[in-house]
Amino acid sequence: MKLYDTQRAPNPRRVRWLMAEKGIEDIEIVQVDLLAGQHRTSEYRDKVGAPHVPALELDDGTCISESLAICRYLETLYPEPNLFGRDAREQAEIEMWTRRVEMYLSTPMMLTVRFTHPALATLEEPKPEVAAYNRDSAERYMKVLDRRLADREFIATDRFTIADIVAATGVDFGRLIKYRPPEDYIHFNRWLEACRARPTAKAGL
Ligand SMILES: N[C@@H](CCC(=O)N[C@@H](CS)C(=O)NCC(=O)O)C(=O)O
Structure with missing residues (x-):
């Protein structure tokens, strides 16, 4: 999997913080330069479906591009420590x-x-x-x-x-x-x- 990320941007930070809590280290981080408009290129929009970071590209090419959707997906794959509720x-x-x-x-x-x-x-x-x-x-x-x-x-x-x-x-x-x-x-x-x-x-x- 690949995480499209921008250092210091708050929405991607949610995902990186969750990854750190769960000790997730096997996701490749790809930096996207927002100020240079890399998220607005047709290549990025076609891949991700929105001009935003973060986005998580799965191994089958699917892209998930809402920070909380990404966090919830990772919670399912890496359930501990629990961050979304046990019951x-x-x-x-x-x-x-x-x-x-x-x-x-x-x-x-x-x-x-x-x-x-x-x-x-x-x-x-x-x-x-x-x-x-x-x-x-x-x-x-x-x-x-x-x-x-x-x-x-x-x-x-x-x-x-x-x-x-x-x-x-x-x-x-x-x-x-x-x-x-x-x-x-x-x-x-x-x-x-x-x-x-x-x-x-x-x-x-
Ligand atoms: N609701 C989205 C918001 C994503 C979002 O707005 N990300 C900002 C960075 S924190 C962004 O990509 N901004 C680019 C722009 O406004 O052009 C999420 O939670 O992922």
């Missing part, structure tokens, strides 16, 4: 939190960076008002998570899961514009530092 209830809870953090935290954080960082202008023209709106949205959800994390270590269950990976990679992308979550969200910041301290977190940076 129906856990799977539903983890899915619920993964979808929430993706929609209300990670996506607005990614848009904040995308509409701010001058180096990303080849992908998106900087728009400070769009960036500010998205940063405020993300911070509103950080407050929700701060309350949730007051008496628990991880977002979805009593162990680290894909929901933590999706949330932490989204917030961490803010580092490109030197973004720091509000200091008074102490539980949220404690959780973020704990995620960052995992040796596996470095796999995606």
Whole structure:
């Protein structure tokens, strides 16, 4: 298998982080230069079906191009440690939190960076008002998570899961514009530092 990847991009980092948690080392990594537009060539689009990274090319040539679909596929092939839930209830809870953090935290954080960082202008023209709106949205959800994390270590269950990976990679992308979550969200910041301290977190940076 081959993973089409871009260093420092947040969606591929989800996959690389999951691979590190599971100790997956037998997937070839192919770097795609987004700023040079390599993902927009007809060769890449014809192969992958979308101008995005990550994409996982299977040995039979099939390409899967949504980060969470790739993560779920790898979870099936490499079940331990479990990151998506062991039974129906856990799977539903983890899915619920993964979808929430993706929609209300990670996506607005990614848009904040995308509409701010001058180096990303080849992908998106900087728009400070769009960036500010998205940063405020993300911070509103950080407050929700701060309350949730007051008496628990991880977002979805009593162990680290894909929901933590999706949330932490989204917030961490803010580092490109030197973004720091509000200091008074102490539980949220404690959780973020704990995620960052995992040796596996470095796999995606
Ligand atoms: N929902 C997709 C999003 C993929 C995505 O937007 N990837 C970004 C990099 S993090 C990308 O390829 N951007 C290229 C562009 O916007 O032109 C996923 O989770 O894989």
